Amino acid sequence: MDYTVTKPGQSGPFSKDKIADFLFDHLDQYGDKREDIMKCLDYALSSGEGQGGFVGAASENGQLMGVVVINETGMGGYIPENILVYIAVHADTRGKGVGRALMELAIEHSRGDIALHVEPDNPAARLYRKIGFTSKYLEMRYKK
Numbered sequence: 001m002d003y004t005v006t007k008p009g010q011s012g013p014f015s016k017d018k019i020a021d022f023l024f025d026h027l028d029q030y031g032d033k034r035e036d037i038m039k040c041l042d043y044a045l046s047s048g049e050g051q052g053g054f055v056g057a058a059s060e061n062g063q064l065m066g067v068v069v070i071n072e073t074g075m076g077g078y079i080p081e082n083i084l085v086y087i088a089v090h091a092d093t094r095g096k097g098v099g100r101a102l103m104e105l106a107i108e109h110s111r112g113d114i115a116l117h118v119e120p121d122n123p124a125a126r127l128y129r130k131i132g133f134t135s136k137y138l139e140m141r142y143k144k
Helices: 016-026 034-044 098-109 124-131
Strands: 002-006 053-060 063-072 082-089 114-116
Touching (some): 002 098, 016 034, 034 053, 034 063, 053 098, 063 098, 082 098, 098 124
Antiparallel strands (some): 002 053
C-alpha cells in the first residue's frame, strides 16, 4: 500500500473529483452530499487566509483505497488546531490496517491537536479510542 499527503499548493496523485467520488461512495451511511465533500476539499487544499489542511491517500496499483481529510481550524488554544473531517476506506480493504495507517498519517502531518466527530454506532469509534482519541464533549446542534 502506498500512502501520500497532498497539502495546499501541491498537486497529488488523485484529483479532487476522484477523491470526492471515493468519499461519497465509501463513507456509506456516515457520508455527506458530494458538493459538501468538495467544499471540504477546497478548504483543506486552499492556501488562502484562514484555510488549509491536507488530504492523505492510500493507494494500491494506482487505485484509491482510502482517504483522510484534515482541515485546520485556525483556533488553537481553545479548540483543537485540526479537525479530521473525513476518513474512508474501500470496503475490500477494511480490517487490514489501512484506516489505522491513515489515522497515523493524519497525526504525523497535523500541527497541533486533532478533533473528530463520530456517530456512536460507527465501528470506527473503536479504532479512534485505541489510537488515543477521547470523548471530551457531547456535541449538540441547533438547526435553523
